[in-house]
Amino acid sequence: MGLLINGQWQDQWYDTEKTGGAFQREDAQLRNWVTATGAAGPNGVGGFKAESGRYHLYVSLACPWAHRTLIFRQLKQLQAHIDVSIVSPDMLSNGWEFDTNHPDKKFRSSGDTLFGSTCMHQIYTRHKANYSGRVTVPVLWDKQQNCIVSNESSEIIRMMNSAFNDLTGNTDDYYPxxxxxxxxxxxxxxxxxxxxxxxxxxxxxxxxxxxxxxxxxxxxxxxxxxxxxxxxxxxxxxxxxxxxxxxxxxxxxxxxxxxxxxxxxxxxxxxxxxxxxxxxxxxxxxxxxPGIAATVNIDHIKRHYYYSHDTINPTRIVPVGPQLAFLQD
Ligand SMILES: N[C@@H](CCC(=O)N[C@@H](CS)C(=O)NCC(=O)O)C(=O)O
Known part of the structure; x- marks a missing residue:
């Protein structure tokens, strides 16, 4: 796990020293909006019109923030309009990676289906060569302008909620x-x-x-x-x-x-x-x-946390249980 400093990857765990041991999440930096007309959204710049096939979503199946965007892609029937790359569950010294050869098939990444990158930080430096900051998912990528539109899940789900309605005909509103x-x-x-x-x-x-x-x-x-x-x-x-x-x-x-x-x-x-x-x-x-169970991958979820955070779980052993009632009934 680490971050980019002037476009260079540095392997570095969260710094909790300056906050007396408290974890503080940094605000997402890239905050433009896809809108129906391409006009600017509540923040950021305009130029990102909702168009079929134009945007690509980078997610981890383990990550709760990225999971929101996968849920909205399902709910709003955006699967045919926004394609997805899924990172590997293990987030180690290179941060999020696209490992398509993991010996255990269930832990394989889809690969970066747009650019064939090996690491997620390459998507951030493709956006801006000297990018500084954490390399987080989700990321919404614009294939037309070759840049990241947003890396803030709460805003990506709002875009998905309404910007593509004319394309999908789905007017369900989760933020009325x-x-x-x-x-x-x-x-x-x-x-x-x-x-x-x-x-x-x-x-x-x-x-x-x-x-x-x-x-x-x-x-x-x-x-x-x-x-x-x-x-x-x-x-x-x-x-x-x-x-x-x-x-x-x-x-x-x-x-x-x-x-x-x-x-x-x-x-x-x-x-x-x-x-x-x-x-x-x-x-x-x-x-x-409908559509939600397909967005939940308990294998990636357990593997990511227990295997990646070796400061918390140095043996990297992933627990077998518990039995989860919502999966069984
Ligand atoms: N504010 C962001 C947070 C995203 C986030 O922190 N994602 C985690 C995964 S669960 C991540 O990529 N962390 C990597 C890191 O902090 O270096 C959002 O909601 O989109």
Missing amino acids: ADLRRQIDGINELVYHKINNGVYKSGFATAADKYEVAVSDLFDALDSVEAIIARQDFLVADASGRGVLTEADWRLFTTLVRFDAVYVGHFKCNIRRIADYPALSDYLQRLYQH
């Missing part, structure tokens, strides 16, 4: 105008305390920082359990009926990894999702939503 305030409010809680909360727990290098993160995480899980116990989804319409929105998909990608990885590897072990009746049922319902 009348529910935006509620969605934004839930996203704020879920992002800081749950999505990123598991990372703050797992990557902390000081006990006090870990303890704060893990207790915030479980307070937030208790809150979302209470919401889901009274309505089907996180956000409700004026009549109090739950409506499926992006807020649910953003929570889903953490829940689906929780009992398999975060409980053990990241020490998020006050409770399991299996101990929350409403969240367990909700996780299963979302998993069974």
Whole structure:
């Protein structure tokens, strides 16, 4: 794992020294938007019109942020319009790689089907030769301008939600105008305390920082359990009926990894999702939503975390369990 400094790859783990042992996620740097007309989006520059076959998505099947974009590609029927390259689950000294020869077939990458790169950092230096920063997935690449449009998943899913509607005819809306305030409010809680909360727990290098993160995480899980116990989804319409929105998909990608990885590897072990009746049922319902199970790869998920983070798991042994109810029923 590492980062680019002036276009040069440096193998370097997260620096938690300057924050007294707390993990701090850096903001994504590349923040343009694909829009229906090519006009600029809420931030960044214009020039990225929604067109079939023009954009390419780089993802890891292990990564919860990249997973959001794969889910929206399914939900919004973008498979024929946006193609995908999948990195290897192991993220070692070269960062994300495209290993198409792994001895175990289930851990093979699709390869970089656009350029045949061996490492993801080559995509960032193709975008900008002297790029400095972390090399993260997901990345949305523009084949026409030969550059990265965005490496921020929360914005990529918003583009997918609406920019391509004229091409696909799919007008399902996971960020409807009348529910935006509620969605934004839930996203704020879920992002800081749950999505990123598991990372703050797992990557902390000081006990006090870990303890704060893990207790915030479980307070937030208790809150979302209470919401889901009274309505089907996180956000409700004026009549109090739950409506499926992006807020649910953003929570889903953490829940689906929780009992398999975060409980053990990241020490998020006050409770399991299996101990929350409403969240367990909700996780299963979302998993069974058409097209979603195909986006979940538990093998890549477990392998990535337990094998890549040798500062946390030096033996790199990947646990066999647990049995996950949502996969079985
Ligand atoms: N803000 C980004 C975060 C993406 C992110 O941190 N991805 C992780 C994978 S789970 C990554 O690529 N990490 C590599 C690194 O930090 O060096 C987003 O949501 O798109």
